[in-house]
Amino acid sequence: MxxxxxxxxxxxxxxxxxxxxxxxxxxxxxxxxxxxxxxxxxxxxxxxxxxxxxxxxxxxxxxxxxxxxxxxxxxxxxxxxxxxxxxTRAPADDVDEPLDNMPAGPDVTAVLALLAEVFGDADRVHLSTVLAHLQEQGQVAGWKVADLRARLESLGVPVQPKVKVRGVPTRGIVRADLDDHFPGWEACASPTEVDAA
Structure with missing residues (x-):
């Protein structure tokens, strides 16, 4: 496929x-x-x-x-x-086109920049943490974790059902998965506003 x-x-x-x-x-x-x-x-x-x-x-x-x-x-x-x-269409989307798993589009690049910022030195992060970070910046108001998960998966970002952070297992993203799907993602992720995350 x-x-x-x-x-x-x-x-x-x-x-x-x-x-x-x-x-x-x-x-x-x-x-x-x-x-x-x-x-x-x-x-x-x-x-x-x-x-x-x-x-x-x-x-x-x-x-x-x-x-x-x-x-x-x-x-x-x-x-x-x-x-x-x-x-699963973000408010900023104007066309109904499927997106590749490659970090070529502005949406994917913006999401990778966001994830690089949220990850910091950690090797895993919960989606709820990513969502809270976005909402603190005044973005994606009213979204739930399921909405964020759907958007990330539509961009090819791998989401795992049980990622353990500080002993709590819930939906999240693992750095190793991002390395597999988007080699060099942290280098290409420039700090940019993530309107379409």
Whole structure:
């Protein structure tokens, strides 16, 4: 698989995770909003129960329609993939083009500069640390770790699920992985503002 194809696959996979999380959080918020604060006991929880039942009915109707008209799955799949692609698109992106794993574009160079700054002398760093550093500089306001992870993976930056820093394992980046994917990355990473990280 070429670097470009790998970048597309990573971007779609990360985007699918973001879209699934956003949809599930939106549904959970909608269900919780049905709870009545002016009532006590079981009556207060009646609203969320009704909303869960409505979701079940909607799922049943959707499955029935898809069994009757299976070609609709193609449209749903296309819409989902489009949403996944757009979910990993940084606000500064103007085109929907897959990015190579090579540190040739300004986005990748800016990200490598940021990572060189955040890493310092360490050999590993958590994504939450990178995100906090960006937000202290007034960038990527409102982003979560999953958003940053999706953006990094779309640029070909390897993210590991369990990187241990000070005894805490969570998503992060290891310097050795960057050395493998972007040989000489620290030398080419010049200090620049990371708008598209």
């Amino acid at each position: 070429t670097g470009r194809a790998r970048g597309v696959v990573h971007r779609l996979a990360a985007g699918c995770e973001i879209v699934a999380r956003q949809r599930s959080e939106a549904l959970a918020t909608w269900v919780r909003a049905g709870r009545r604060d002016d009532l006590d006991g079981g009556r207060a929880a009646l609203g969320p129960v009704v909303r869960v039942l409505l979701l079940g009915i909607a799922a049943y109707v959707t499955l029935s329609v898809l069994r009757a008209v299976p070609w609709l799955l193609w449209l749903i799949t296309a819409a989902w993939l489009r949403a996944a692609w757009r979910a």
